[in-house]
Amino acid sequence: MDKKILLIDSDSEQRKNIVRVLETHGYAVKTMETTNALERATRVEHPDLILCNMMLPDSDGVTVCRRLGSDAQTRCIPIILLSEEDCDGQNLLAMEAGATAHLAMFSAAEELLQSVQTALVDRVFAEVWGCRGSIPAPERATGRYGGNTTCITVLMPGGHRIILDAGTGLRLFGNSVHATPPLLFHLCLSHFHWDHIQGIPFFKHLYVPNNEIIIYGPADSDEAIYERMQGQMGSDYFPISIDALQSSVRYVAIGEKSFDILNARVSTLRANHPGPTVLYRVDVGDKSVVFAPDNEIPPPSTDPELADVARRVADFAQGADLLIHDCMYSAASYESHRGWGHTAGAALAAVAAEAQVQRVLLFHHSPDDDDGAVEAIHDEFRTALRDDTIGSEPAREGVCYAL
Ligand SMILES: [Zn+2]
Ligand SMILES: [Zn+2]
Structure with missing residues (x-):
């Protein structure tokens, strides 16, 4: 009709x-x-x-x-x-x-x-602008999974978006927006490691007068987020200072909490990752997406304190339509990277099954992994999952996933 x-x-x-x-x-x-x-x-x-x-x-x-x-x-x-x-x-x-x-x-x-x-979009979509971890991998740009670091947008009915993370994929997203300014953006940062903020100085809408950008991130105060961005754009690292931003930027420090952005309910959970880091859950109507780009779920059946991480994440993601979760390591590479803050397939599979999510996107691909290595990690995940009702695939840059 x-x-x-x-x-x-x-x-x-x-x-x-x-x-x-x-x-x-x-x-x-x-x-x-x-x-x-x-x-x-x-x-x-x-x-x-x-x-x-x-x-x-x-x-x-x-x-x-x-x-x-x-x-x-x-x-x-x-x-x-x-x-x-x-x-x-x-x-x-x-x-x-x-x-x-x-x-x-x-x-x-x-x-x-x-x-x-x-x-007129009346569904919720997760758009992937970057799904690499750690550092951009230009040599992967022509592969199936892309080379930009983490950035997702949640597109909601009415055309509003929430941006999750500001890796180099943020530049692509920014370049795709042609609407007439002034524009209002909501940007939720999981944490401040390089691969999650590298796109910020290259988000062109920051330099447009009268645009408004609200940046949420895990910090003790709003001022602390400003200081981190000021440091990122300090003269030792970047040619122009934060004072060159012509848009109005507001900083909102968040811990573990729930709050509203537009018509979405946004909740956060502390991640198991070095430094203050959060996972996001975005609920829009009856649809939900969980974004956990950097989070170490220890392998099943380790000590109780670590098992608690898996339980907390499973509770947080309970029933989600889409779980976008760190799965950077193979079982073998995890062994030499315990405590680095990232997850391997079997641990993620246990959480996905416990949470009974609809679909999982394996995320934060290693820059050193080619398509075959990324898919081998996904195979390990599937083997451990043993639940055919849960869909899954490695996240792919440039793909828009309907919830
Ligand atoms: Zn990362
Ligand atoms: Zn990190």
């Missing part, structure tokens, strides 16, 4: 253009000129998407977003705001009020279509 879109715009020329583009691509579009008509139509028609001009004769886009967002009947309907190019500040406000996206006054049909398609 055609997706139903309501369009409110008092500029008749622009209205006609938008309707023409959308109808050509199979969308059913209904237009209106007042917010009263829009609100009435929204309740009656249950549209899949609303396109709303920021400037309306009887109201404005921010107010429309807030009103529809505060009503349980309408709050899940994605809203794209259309605005004049000079009202950037208002648009950031609007995104914070719950708008899915902002487009500058209808300029390119392609951009409009891309935003509409993204906003």
Whole structure:
């Protein structure tokens, strides 16, 4: 069935253009000129998407977003705001009020279509931008699993994303975003080891005025996260300082806790890894993904304290649709790397079975492992798992996994 879109715009020329583009691509579009008509139509028609001009004769886009967002009947309907190019500040406000996206006054049909398609996504996806551990491996770029270090985005209904980790894959993700600024990003860091933060100075949206980036990470204070980034961009290591960032960056220190980002419930668990490190669980509606890029689960049947790690992780991941977990080592290589903070297949298999997850992505591939070695680790995992109901594969850069 055609997706139903309501369009409110008092500029008749622009209205006609938008309707023409959308109808050509199979969308059913209904237009209106007042917010009263829009609100009435929204309740009656249950549209899949609303396109709303920021400037309306009887109201404005921010107010429309807030009103529809505060009503349980309408709050899940994605809203794209259309605005004049000079009202950037208002648009950031609007995104914070719950708008899915902002487009500058209808300029390119392609951009409009891309935003509409993204906003109409009604499932949850995990997009892999990098799944290597430790250091980028350019020699793996042409292989099946890619060479960038860890970065995942969780794409939610309405087109919002949560970014998990900021390895070199973050640059790819940033380059894929073409929406008109100002943009709002939520970036959750598992920890501050190189391979998880190398992409930060290369995330181009940090250098765009009026963009807003909120960075969450395990630290004692918000200031401590800022200091780590300041150190990363210190003159001994990087040519420009943190002062060159033109976007507004907010730092949020987290321990073990649960909090909301957009329409997702985000929970954290302390990882078994050197230095303060957390695992994330993101619950969106009835879908859930657990992100555990660096976490050492000791082999089954070791001492009780270590067995406790496996139990805690299994509880945390209980029933998840997707478990993205560190599986860097083969059984043989684990033996010479105990205590380095990473896991081998049998230990992960025990946790996946205990947690009864739907699917596992083996993650944090060693930069020294070619495709065959990565797959051999997956084979060890499958052999130990002995549960055909759980799907699994090594995580692959560039793949979007539906939950
Ligand atoms: Zn790592
Ligand atoms: Zn690490």
